[in-house]
Amino acid sequence: xxxxRSIFWLTIAYVVIKPGVDFHDAATSLSGQAMAASQQIVAxxxxxxxxxxxxxxxxxxxxxxxxxxxxxxxxxPMHDEPAAIVVPYPMPRLDRAG
Numbered sequence: 601x602x603x604x605r606s607i608f609w610l611t612i613a614y615v616v617i618k619p620g621v622d623f624h625d626a627a628t629s630l631s632g633q634a635m636a637a638s639q640q641i642v643a644x645x646x647x648x649x650x651x652x653x654x655x656x657x658x659x660x661x662x663x664x665x666x667x668x669x670x671x672x673x674x675x676x677p678m679h680d681e682p683a684a685i686v687v688p689y690p691m692p693r694l695d696r697a698g
Contacts, residue, residue: 642663643664646660646663646664647660
């Protein structure tokens with residue numbers, strides 16, 4: 601019975617996820633669209649807040665400055681950039697070491 605159940609679920613999985621299906625492009629475009637939509641919704645909600653204090657106005661200004669600068673999902677990660685090679689310097693000798 602276990603063997604038949606395994607064959608059944610593996611067959612269903614094979615039918616749903618066919619060989620040769622490229623999920624990378626679909627995931628990238630979908631995540632980019634989701635990020636743009638969520639940024640738009642957050643920006644609209646922030647603009648709808650009525651402010652009477654300087655703290656509230658400052659908070660809205662900070663959010664307005666941060667929202668456009670959020671990197672999109674399609675942007676390469678930061679670790680793709682080459683790291684600067686730093687030469688290690690030895691620690692200075694302690695006074696008691698002479």
